[in-house]
Amino acid sequence: MNLTSRIGVGMHRFLITLLTVLGLFSSINASAAPSINGAGSTFAEPIYTRWMSDFQKKDGTTQYNYQGIGSGAGIRQLLEGTVDFAGSDDPMSEKDAAKAKSEVLHIPVAMGAVVVSYNVPGLKKPLRLSGPVIAKIFNGGIKKWNDAEIAKLNPSEKMPDLAITVATRADGSGTTAVFTEYLAKVSPDWVGKNGKTVNWFIGSLGAKGNAGVAGLISQNPGAVGYVELLYATENKLAFALVENKKNQFVEASAKSVMVAAEGLQKEALEKKFKISLTDSDRKGAYPISSFTWMLIYSQMPKEKGQAIEKFAKWVLSEEAQKTALSVHYAPVPKDIRAAALKAIGEIKLN
The missing domain is CATH 3.40.190.10 (Periplasmic binding protein-like II)
Structure with missing residues (x-):
């Protein structure tokens, strides 16, 4: 092997060693991130x-x-x-x-918004539900979809003689806390019973996570549950228009949630941002909204x-x-x- 060849081989080995070392340093830096x-x-x-x-x-x-x-x-x-x-x-x-x-x-x-999502076949329009009626559904007080209180709120619909299956969260949940905080504001029967975990009535079904509750609703005709808005839209689940304090039946949307948060800077600062948006008295506000x-x-x-x-x-x-x-x-x-x-x-x- 002549001198030129030896230099070429040596340079090749040097470059391989250098690249290996650089790769090692790169790996160390990545793992240190x-x-x-x-x-x-x-x-x-x-x-x-x-x-x-x-x-x-x-x-x-x-x-x-x-x-x-x-x-x-x-x-x-x-x-x-x-x-x-x-x-x-x-x-x-x-x-x-x-x-x-x-x-x-x-x-x-x-x-975001917590929506009351349901699986009731044959309806032409979104259901209209009031706070007191939702509260009764979720404590087992209303058992069928053709109950007089639901029918009164939805006069254009022929409500089916179908049993209501209530789907809830089985884990400690902020969604549950938001939803039951709202129930406690609109129904005396729920005062003191709200929180991240709730003792639901016997006969209700529980699942983990918003995705789990959405699954229960979609798989069971007659089911109703509460989920974050995105889980309802992604799973193509119907959800109710909920009556607010201005007696408006409001659809959950980014816009109606934003209305609920208007003018709250002072309260937000005083309470270090730990403020509630549920049951807002603002016109056009969706009543089950939350930070x-x-x-x-x-x-x-x-x-x-x-x-x-x-x-x-x-x-x-x-x-x-x-x-x-x-x-x-x-x-x-x-x-x-x-x-x-x-x-x-x-x-x-x-």
């Missing part, structure tokens, strides 16, 4: 999944993951330290807050804290809020978003 894990609300799972996919295309330095396991389980995992943030549609209780290693911020990231919150610690380790802060700020951007609107969530009002961004900016990174 922080991974941010969230869990909780199934109400908000579709939008977190979309946001994380979009954000990682913009900033690939961090891996973001979210698991819809119910608001109650998400809060429990946040307190246990197995996730970095929780998604919840119901504010953390004082009891849970006392267990936290530092103050837990409730960042409102979107708004969904990203629960994050006010003090966090620097590396993960920076990644969480960056994502949370982007979620409140115009771009991310428009994405929420495209999938049937309502954007957070701009004045409340501005206040939330200020709260995120005050997070202490250790």
